[in-house]
């Protein structure tokens with residue numbers, strides 16, 4: 166309060182100068198991205214499926230023994246699982262016995278049995294059993310099948326929904342059933358991953374014909390059981406799940422997939438198992454279907470609009486989207502295939518500050534910078550993606566190792582939006598530490614070892630920098646008129662600090678963020694905002 170008007174003016178000028186310096190500095194940073202096209206191309210094994218008699222496809226012994234056991238989340242928040250398996254000799258039983266200690270099963274749940282034909286292939290009896298009312302953060306043991314051919318497994322429920330709940334997701338895509346697929350799966354199983362986010366294209370059974378399609382779905386079910394029976398795999402569908410095969414009389418899209426891989430879609434008010442959402446620990450995960458209608462007014466579009474409203478970043482700060490076809494892909498394979506869904510949903514991703522979008526489809530690895538292309542229209546605008554702090558990071562992990570082989574041809578030159586790309590097989594992990602930090606890593610399959618190749622710290626889009634809108638009454642300034650235009654004043658507040666404890670350094674840090682934000686929102690008003698912001702910064706400093 167002892168400051169004179171002159172001192173204040175001096176400070177204003179100083180701040181203005183500093184802010185301009187920072188502004189120039191930021192512009193340089195924006196263009197100084199070091200894009201990487203890794204020269205490494207790694208395919209250890211030939212792109213052929215593992216033979217049917219290999220032990221990874223072994224059928225468990227015993228009459229009507231359960232096989233192809235896999236689990237997925239069974240509700241919105243993680244207190245339920247759906248346990249699925251196949252038996253071949255008779256339809257029953259569909260019962261799951263479970264409990265919290267080994268070999269002691271106090272509880273039981275009854276499931277359902279279904280079966281289908283595909284050409285002349287007759288599926289086994291497919292069992293799905295919802296086990297709900299579980300405790301959070303608890304290890305459960307479960308037993309399926311009967312008599313001496315029953316089998317036992319276990320899983321761990323996630324922690325209760327909490328903004329700081331740590332959790333480790335694995336991300337796998339386009340897996341298939343080759344020796345490369347096996348390598349990916351084994352590496353993933355040696356990671357700390359607790360749940361798999363699967364980005365579509367499961368078995369590649371559609372590469373076969375007639376009865377072999379069903380046979381290869383069964384082998385794939387037995388192949389992934391080693392992981393999928395013990396932890397949830399969160400499913401999304403890819404093009405290899407469509408199986409539109411009119412020449413053999415099969416025209417119902419996603420038939421095998423829908424019979425075999427249930428999802429908890431009703432819990433998120435979805436009308437289709439192909440798109441849905443779950444919440445797990447500190448993450449809200451939205452699963453989209455690239456091969457279902459998504460344009461305006463379609464069920465998927467309407468559902469997604471509603472689901473974004475249900476996202477509560479105070480409870481689940483991490484917002485993750487899964488879809489099969491990547492929106493930002495600079496590989497020759499499937500180039501531009503994501504454009505239609507980008508046009509439909511990209512602006513929502515920006516508006517809702519999605520943290521990360523995982524996709525598959527392209528059999529290589531690629532990571533983008535935070536960029537967007539939402540101002541383009543068919544009649545105007547710049548069609549080139551621009552840096553955008555509100556945009557998600559886009560990651561393509563279609564590199565599970567299926568029989569179609571690697572997508573080795575990247576477009577040259579590497580576009581500005583592409584941060585890292587490499588044509589090798591592997592998987593990713595996303596290690597959420599708390600509400601602000603997650604550690605992301607892509608692990609290449611390399612000579613029988615997994616090699617962490619691309620990694621970065623992911624800062625949460627919602628919690629790191631929280632845009633607070635203060636009422637101006639509070640600071641004697643709500644809005645100002647400049648040339649008859651009303652400008653509202655927004656202050657950006659760092660999440661961890663209250664406005665009262667701002668010091669000059671913090672103000673400057675926030676000033677940078679503020680400018681960045683306004684450049685995005687309203688480029689023409691930057692100067693006005695800078696002046697306004699300096700004014701209020703100084704005001705707050707004096708008050709303190």
Ligand SMILES: *[C@@H]1O[C@H](CO)[C@@H](O)[C@H](O)[C@H]1NC(C)=O
Pocket residue numbers: 280281282287288
């Ligand atoms: C399902 O299994 C039952 C009992 O074995 C059989 O009668 C029926 O034809 C099967 N249905 C299909 C669609 O395969």
Ligand SMILES: *[C@@H]1O[C@H](CO)[C@@H](O)[C@H](O)[C@H]1NC(C)=O
Pocket residue numbers: 312313314
């Ligand atoms: C499993 O149980 C069945 C029927 O109870 C019996 O016939 C069979 O011999 C048993 N098999 C083994 C390996 O114990």
Ligand SMILES: *[C@@H]1O[C@H](CO)[C@@H](O)[C@H](O)[C@H]1NC(C)=O
Pocket residue numbers: 598599600601602
């Ligand atoms: C969140 O985790 C990061 C990385 O482990 C750590 O540096 C940071 O201090 C944590 N923040 C809080 C509020 O615990």
Ligand SMILES: [Fe+2]
Pocket residue numbers: 339366403404405489525526527
């Ligand atoms: Fe695909």
